Amino acid sequence: MTLESAQDSALPESAPLPASTGSEWWRTAVIYQVYPRSFADSDGDGIGDLKGIESRLPALAELGIDAIWLSPFFRSPQKDAGYDVSDYCDVDPLFGTLDDFDRMLATAHSLGLKVIADMVPNHTSDQHVWFQEALASPEGSPERDRYMFRDGKGPTGDIPPNNWESVFGGPMWERVTRPDGTPGQWYLHIFDTSQPDLNWENPWVREKFEDILRFWLDRGVDGFRVDVAHGMIKQAGLPDYTPPETGASMGGLVVDDSVLAPAIQDPPAPIPDPPYWGQEGVHDIWRGWHDVLAAYEGDRVLCAEAWVDPLEKVALWVRPDEMSQAFNFGYMFTDWKAPALKRIITESLKAFTEVGAPSTWVLSNHDVVRHASRLALTADSPQGAGIGPKSPGKPNEAVGLRRARAATSLMLALPGSSYIYQGEELGLPEDMELPDSARQDPTWFRTHGEKYGRDGCRVPIPWEADRPAFGFNHTGDSWLPQPADWGRFARDAQVGVPGSTLELYTLALRLRREHLLASGAVQWLKGYGRSVVAFRNGDITVIANLGKVAVELPVGQVLLASETITGGALPTDTTVWIRS
Ligand code: NOJ
Ligand code: MG
Numbered sequence: 001m002t003l004e005s006a007q008d009s010a011l012p013e014s015a016p017l018p019a020s021t022g023s024e025w026w027r028t029a030v031i032y033q034v035y036p037r038s039f040a041d042s043d044g045d046g047i048g049d050l051k052g053i054e055s056r057l058p059a060l061a062e063l064g065i066d067a068i069w070l071s072p073f074f075r076s077p078q079k080d081a082g083y084d085v086s087d088y089c090d091v092d093p094l095f096g097t098l099d100d101f102d103r104m105l106a107t108a109h110s111l112g113l114k115v116i117a118d119m120v121p122n123h124t125s126d127q128h129v130w131f132q133e134a135l136a137s138p139e140g141s142p143e144r145d146r147y148m149f150r151d152g153k154g155p156t157g158d159i160p161p162n163n164w165e166s167v168f169g170g171p172m173w174e175r176v177t178r179p180d181g182t183p184g185q186w187y188l189h190i191f192d193t194s195q196p197d198l199n200w201e202n203p204w205v206r207e208k209f210e211d212i213l214r215f216w217l218d219r220g221v222d223g224f225r226v227d228v229a230h231g232m233i234k235q236a237g238l239p240d241y242t243p244p245e246t247g248a249s250m251g252g253l254v255v256d257d258s259v260l261a262p263a264i265q266d267p268p269a270p271i272p273d274p275p276y277w278g279q280e281g282v283h284d285i286w287r288g289w290h291d292v293l294a295a296y297e298g299d300r301v302l303c304a305e306a307w308v309d310p311l312e313k314v315a316l317w318v319r320p321d322e323m324s325q326a327f328n329f330g331y332m333f334t335d336w337k338a339p340a341l342k343r344i345i346t347e348s349l350k351a352f353t354e355v356g357a358p359s360t361w362v363l364s365n366h367d368v369v370r371h372a373s374r375l376a377l378t379a380d381s382p383q384g385a386g387i388g389p390k391s392p393g394k395p396n397e398a399v400g401l402r403r404a405r406a407a408t409s410l411m412l413a414l415p416g417s418s419y420i421y422q423g424e425e426l427g428l429p430e431d432m433e434l435p436d437s438a439r440q441d442p443t444w445f446r447t448h449g450e451k452y453g454r455d456g457c458r459v460p461i462p463w464e465a466d467r468p469a470f471g472f473n474h475t476g477d478s479w480l481p482q483p484a485d486w487g488r489f490a491r492d493a494q495v496g497v498p499g500s501t502l503e504l505y506t507l508a509l510r511l512r513r514e515h516l517l518a519s520g521a522v523q524w525l526k527g528y529g530r531s532v533v534a535f536r537n538g539d540i541t542v543i544a545n546l547g548k549v550a551v552e553l554p555v556g557q558v559l560l561a562s563e564t565i566t567g568g569a570l571p572t573d574t575t576v577w578i579r580s
Contacts, residue, residue, distance in 0.1 A: 026223070026301040026324055026417055027358045028518030029066035030509055031116065033421045035366045036073045036095055037081060037479060038460040041469070046477030048460065050096035054104040056463070057111055059491065063425060063502075064509035067114035069225050069303070071366060073101070074120075077127050079194040080442055081366075081458070083227060084125040088212045098219075105220055114222035116301060121209050122228035123195040130208075131196050135176060139185055146205055148188035148197045149176075150238070161186055163240045164276060167384070168192055169446035172276075188238075190231055190276060192442040200232040200285060213292050223293070223301030223324070229317060230273075230306040233281035241274045271309065278308040286322035301325060303360065311344075311351040318357035325360040325417055332362050333383070336375045336403050336573075338533045338546045342524065345414065345533075349522060358416035363407055365421045370457045373430035375407060376400035384443055386452035387432045394432060401427050402573045405504055405562040406544055409575035410533060412508040413542040415520050420505070423461040426489045427501035430456040431480075438481055455480055465490040499564065507560055511577060515540050544575040556580030 040052030050073060060068065072082035073095040082092070091098050108115045124131055130146050137143035152175065153159035160173035166189060173186040174193045188197045198205050213224065273279075286302070293300040302323040308314055309330065317326040334344045348359040363371040369387055379393020387394060404427065411418055434455055436444075441453030459480045463471030465487035469478050487493065494500035512518060517537050525534040531547025540559070545551045550569040556578040558565060563574040570576055 024299040024301075024324065025066065025114065026299065026303075028415075029114070029417050030064075030412070030512070030518075031067045031069050031303075031417065031419045032060055032063070032065040033069050033071065033365055033419055035071045035422055035458060038458050038472075039422055040463070041460070041473035041477075044473045044475035044477060045094075046469075046473070046475070046479045047094050048472070049094065050091065050100040050104045052473070054100075054107050057104075057107055057113065059463075061111040061113060063506055064513070065113070065420070067116055067222065068108065069116040069419070070118060072118045072120055072227075077125055077194065079125070080192055081440070083120055084123070084127075084192065084195050085120050086125040086127040086129075088120075089215045102219060109220070114301075115220075116223045116225055116303065117216050117221045118227060119209075119213070119224040120227040121198065121200075122231045123189065123191060123197045126194045126196055136179075142204070144185075145202050146199055148199050148234070149185045150188070152186050156183075157185075158183065161188075162238050163242070164188075164238075164274075165243070166191060166446065168443045169448075169451065188234075190228070192446065194442075197234075198232070200281075206285065206288065210288065210292050213289065217293065217296050217300065221300075222298075223303070225303045225305065226289075226323065227305055229286075229304035229323070229326075230278045230282065230308050231276055232285060233279040235275035235279055239275055241276075243274065244271055273308055273313075278306070278313060283316065283319075283322060286317065290321050290323070303327065311347055312354075315351045315355045315357065318352065319355045325358065327362050327365075327419065328359050329362070331359075332364075332368065336407065336546060338531050338544070341410070341533050341544075341546075345522060346524075349415070352416070359414070360417045360419065361411045361414055362419040363404075363411060363421075364424050364457070365419070366458055367454055368457065370404075370421075370424065370428060370430045371407060372400045372404035372424065372427055373397075373432070374400075375403035384451065384454065386441070386443070386454055386456050387430055388436075388452035388456070389433055391432065391452070395429075397429055399573070400429060401501070402563060405501060406546075406573050406575040408505065409508055409560060409562040409577070410542065410544045412512050413517050413537055413540065413575075413577060415518055415522065415537065417518070421457075423489075425502050425505040426461065426491060426494060428461065428486075428489055431459045431483055432456055433483065434459070434480065440480070459483070462486045462490040464492045504560070504562060508577075511540075511559055515579075539579055541578045541580055542575065543570055543578070545570045545572060548572050554578060554580060 037048045039048040040056045041048045042051035073091055074085045075087035075090045075092045076082045076085050091101055105115050134143045134147050150161040151157055160171050164172035166172045168191055175186045176184045178184040189195050190197055304317040304323045304326040306314055306317045306326050311330055314326050317323050328348055331344050334340050352359045373395045376395030376399040377393055381387055439455050441455050443451050443453030459482055460472040460478045468476035470486055470490050494502035515538055520537040523536040528534040532551055533544040535542055550571050553568050553570050558576055559579050560577040
């Protein structure tokens with residue numbers, strides 16, 4: 001064994017404690033993302049549903065999480081898996097009924113789990129009555145003003161109003177046809193054509209959404225994850241915009257290539273946000289929403305999906321009178337390199353502490369390649385592009401899983417809140433072999449197959465190895481086919497099995513609670529090499545070895561290890577929690 005000894009002097013010894021020691025539950029919570037269509041299917045139609053979720057809540061309570069966030073289950077034509085809502089105050093029949101929701105919520109609460117709904121305010125479905133009324137109303141009417149309609153350019157108006165490109169590929173504008181059959185105005189859609197953007201400068205839209213929030217708060221939800229919380233206000237005049245050549249586009253967060261580089265010496269210069277992301281006007285909306293939630297008893301959470309850069313800008317979303325949490329996507333996309341991780345952790349704690357908010361750590365969700373695969377990719381895979389049969393640089397499964405276990409063990413030891421995505425507690429990899437005929441992500445269609453999209457992280461999860469659809473349902477149907485060998489990841493193959501990923505998560509969540517890690521602080525430890533992340537949080541020493549050379553462990557009781565430890569040495573891609 002070779003010991004590493006080089007000092008890491010670039011970082012401060014300790015990261016500061018949050019300025020506010022507010023007691024709100026979400027500051028320290030571990031929140032489990034349920035992707036309803038792929039979690040558990042009670043009626044066997046191949047699509048998960050609310051009754052299915054309810055039936056599996058005891059398993060989540062056993063895992064030791066604090067809350068669940070449900071991706072959208074509202075009425076929707078399902079053109080973007082429910083992120084195209086046609087009625088915000090009803091449950092889509094695919095998922096059940098409002099009564100099913102109420103029962104699921106009551107069961108969750110009785111198990112001590114909070115429930116967060118997913119609000120999608122940037123756009124509606126094109127089937128929403130508001131949009132249908134807008135289409136049926138004359139140009140310039142109040143109904144049209146609910147959305148972003150503009151005249152086209154050129155003598156016949158057949159050139160889109162500007163050059164913006166949709167996140168899913170192709171132009172961000174679609175032209176409508178007038179009732180008399182002649183071509184009319186264009187409407188803006190940051191995502192699919194079936195997802196027209198609302199006009200948030202219009203007070204009518206603001207009022208409607210505050211009512212929608214109250215509808216769900218009255219039913220008892222504990223808060224909202226807010227979709228595209230960075231996109232709702234567009235720069236005045238909708239100026240043309242050409243994205244920078246370099247950098248990986250992360251659904252809005254454009255990260256300079258140097259963020260992805262092995263070792264960062266200086267923070268990358270932030271690239272200015274495009275005219276449709278991160279505009280100052282969104283903050284006024286959040287102040288209004290903050291007040292809506294504050295009128296209810298108890299602590300409710302607003303969690304921003306805000307793909308903006310740098311972290312100091314993300315922190316603006318969680319100022320005391322705005323939202324509560326904002327996903328730390330910069331952390332999510334940090335390479336599996338110790339210097340980069342240490343830097344982003346330090347910068348995150350600093351940026352969020354300055355506004356009195358916790359950092360909200362996350363490694364996987366329904367939009368990104370699962371981290372059990374992503375962390376071992378050997379070729380670039382820009383966010384949203386996904387990985388499929390023909391992708392270069394596919395990860396080695398064992399390396400990916402090992403890194404994922406180490407990465408999660410590191411994340412769950414950090415102060416603040418953490419989100420985990422269904423299936424990661426089973427060590428699920430990305431499904432990289434989905435047949436093209438099964439794909440459903442609009443990205444696949446809008447890029448004409450150039451990008452595989454996000455289906456690979458959305459495959460229904462396995463519960464019981466020997467049941468149809470691995471226990472996802474009783475019929476074996478599955479809206480995306482499950483890989484034939486996923487029985488090895490099934491929950492029942494892992495419960496009570498020492499060293500399984502499920503047991504690792506369960507232990508980490510219990511110890512995190514017992515040792516108050518989420519309300520602690522990071523104190524960096526010196527004397528470890530550049531490939532090691534080592535810090536103290538309360539009475540726990542956390543050491544993650546990202547290098548190839550084993551690292552000698554300090555004296556103390558090993559409470560958690562992401563791989564088996566022998567001979568007092570921490571092997572590669574392993575994290576350990578030690579009490580000393
Ligand atoms: C972000 C959601 O997480 C993603 O799944 C969706 O496609 C877009 N927003 C559009 O709503
Ligand atoms: Mg079903």
